Amino acid sequence: xxxxxxxxxxxxxxxxxxGTLHTNYGSFETPMFMPVGxxxxxxxxxxxxxxxxxxxxxxxxxxHLWLRPGADIVEKAGGLHKFMNYDxxxxxxxxxxxxxxxxxxxKKDIEEEGVxxxxxxxxxxxxxxxxxxxxxQNKLDSDIAMSFDECPPxxxxxxxxxxxxxxxxxxxxxxxxxxxxxxxxxxGIIQGGAYEDLRKFSAIETVKMDFDGYSIGGVxxxxxxxxxxxxxxxxxxxxxxxxxPRYLMGVGDxxxxxxxxxxxxxxxxxxxxxRIARHANAFTRKGKMNLRNAKFKEDFTPIxxxxxxxxxxxxxxxxxxxxxxxxxxxxxxxxxxxxxxFLIRLTEELREAIKEDRLLEYREQFLREYNWxxx
Numbered sequence: 024x025x026x027x028x029x030x031x032x033x034x035x036x037x038x039x040x041x042g043t044l045h046t047n048y049g050s051f052e053t054p055m056f057m058p059v060g061x062x063x064x065x066x067x068x069x070x071x072x073x074x075x076x077x078x079x080x081x082x083x084x085x086x087h088l089w090l091r092p093g094a095d096i097v098e099k100a101g102g103l104h105k106f107m108n109y110d111x112x113x114x115x116x117x118x119x120x121x122x123x124x125x126x127x128x129x130k131k132d133i134e135e136e137g138v139x140x141x142x143x144x145x146x147x148x149x150x151x152x153x154x155x156x157x158x159x160q161n162k163l164d165s166d167i168a169m170s171f172d173e174c175p176p177x178x179x180x181x182x183x184x185x186x187x188x189x190x191x192x193x194x195x196x197x198x199x200x201x202x203x204x205x206x207x208x209x210x211g212i213i214q215g216g217a218y219e220d221l222r223k224f225s226a227i228e229t230v231k232m233d234f235d236g237y238s239i240g241g242v243x244x245x246x247x248x249x250x251x252x253x254x255x256x257x258x259x260x261x262x263x264x265x266x267x268p269r270y271l272m273g274v275g276d277x278x279x280x281x282x283x284x285x286x287x288x289x290x291x292x293x294x295x296x297x298r299i300a301r302h303a304n305a306f307t308r309k310g311k312m313n314l315r316n317a318k319f320k321e322d323f324t325p326i327x328x329x330x331x332x333x334x335x336x337x338x339x340x341x342x343x344x345x346x347x348x349x350x351x352x353x354x355x356x357x358x359x360x361x362x363x364x365f366l367i368r369l370t371e372e373l374r375e376a377i378k379e380d381r382l383l384e385y386r387e388q389f390l391r392e393y394n395w396x397x398x
Contacts, residue, residue: 024045024206025205025206025207026044026045026046026112026166026208026235027044028042028044028045028053028236028266028268028289029042029043029044032377034377034380034382036380037285037286037382038260038286038287039054039284039287039377039382040287040289040377041053041054041377044080044268044289044290046080047112048104048112048166049111049112053268053290053370053374054280054284054288054290054370054373054374054377055079055289055290055291055367055370056280056291056363056367056370057078057080057081057082057290057291057292058081058082058297058363059081059082059297060073060107061083061294062084062087062091063083063088063097063106063107064107065359065363066297066301066355067297067300067301067352067356067359068359070109072333072356072360075333076332076333076360076363076364076367077364077367077371079112080111080112080113080166081109081112081114082113082114082115083107083113083114083116083163083165084115084116084121085115085159085160085163086116086118086121086151088115089151090142090144091144094158094159094162097163097164098162098163098164102163102164103163103164103165112166113165113166113167114166114167114168114169115165115168116169116272117156117160117170117171117198117212118151118156119156119171119172119212123173124174125141126139126140127140133173133190135190137150137151137155138152152171153171153194153195153197153198154197154201156171156198157170157171157201157202157209158201160207161204164204164206164207166207166208167208167209167235168202168204168209168210169209170191170195170209170212170234171194171198172191172195172212173187173194173214174240174241174244175214175216175241176244176246177216177241177244177247177251178246179216181216184214184216184218184221185221187214188214188215188221188228191212192228192229195211195234199232199234208235209235210234210236210237210270211229211232211237211238212229212238212239212272213225213226213238213263214240214241215258215259216241217247217251217254218258219254219258222255223258223262226258226259226263230262230264236267236269236270237263237268237269237270238271238272239255239256239259239260239269239271239288240272241255242255242256242273243273243293249278249279249282252274253286256271256288260286260287260288268290269290270288270289270290270291271288271290271291272292274291275291275292275293275294275295275296277306277365277393278389278390280366280369280370280373281369281373281389282386284370284373284377285382285383285386291370295362296359297355297359297363299358299362300355300358300361301355301359303315303344303354304358304362305326305361306366307326307365308327308392308393309393309394310394314344314347314354314358315344316344319340319341319344321341322341322344323339323340324340325339326343326361330368332360332361333357333360333364334361334364338357343357372385373385
């Protein structure tokens with residue numbers, strides 16, 4: 024079957040909602056955070072380790088898997104689930120973000136048919152079209168595929184964004200026309216920067232195509248302010264049907280997840296928890312903690328006493344500091360486990376706050392404790 028979204032409750036003081044996403048691999052509550060496994064692997068972790076921390080959907084990337092090992096290899100393996108040994112739902116990004124970051128001359132490289140760019144691996148000239156992106160995702164056999172869209176920079180003008188949206192709409196229709204995996208859902212992507220009229224136009228026209236879910240894009244490119252991100256959500260959500268999931272792409276800052284949920288978003292993904300882990304950083308309720316700090320050398324307590332992750336129930340800050348300062352891979356693994364669990368636990372708490380109509384109070388309490396510069 025394709026995924027289905029079931030709305031259970033709307034929070035009375037905000038646009039937040041509590042629901043269930045039904046998939047071929049089980050049913051999962053929303054709001055949810057989705058760990059990113061770009062190359063069919065959440066960096067440094069096994070799928071069992073990720074699942075043990077409460078993961079539901081894992082995200083992989085079409086562009087990277089197209090280059091290596093290749094969509095045909097994954098298809099021969101039986102699809103992504105068997106290839107990476109994950110018995111939970113998988114979402115594949117269209118590759119659009121990576122492609123547009125590699126297209127150096129936007130005016131020259133982006134054309135109606137698709138995008139010209141060079142491989143980040145060997146410089147080989149490549150050409151990706153909406154049809155090819157969908158065909159690759161069909162072979163990958165993810166549960167959720169994403170439409171191929173243009174990812175314009177935050178600095179783009181109103182005129183550029185309008186033309187970009189119109190092209191993205193044409194690309195979405197072309198991709199939908201070739202999508203032929205009956206068990207795979209397809210999401211449309213809403214763009215428009217921080218312009219209310221463009222977000223409205225993009226949302227209405229994308230919804231007309233009747234996708235299985237809808238994503239709010241263009242909020243995790245370089246240069247967007249938090250204010251513009253929140254505007255993009257506010258301008259998009261009212262036009263997305265209540266019976267379809269809403270996905271905010273590329274967002275993993277704890278504050279942004281809370282603000283997104285308040286505005287009606289159901290799904291989030293980001294590389295942030297594993298990326299900062301590889302730089303010895305951990306999320307905590309007081310903010311980010313750098314385990315390289317010398318003050319942790321003899322700290323034999325967990326990263327957070329209240330955390331139920333594998334790392335916090337088995338290891339101390341002193342041991343993790345020893346690992347990261349010794350450049351032992353296990354240090355990044357243990358921090359990744361904690362950080363992923365931190366964001367998944369955050370969404371679990373947000374769901375409870377929605378059920379009890381106390382989401383604004385939850386936000387205020389979280390903000391009183393949280394400081395991004397905390398060490």
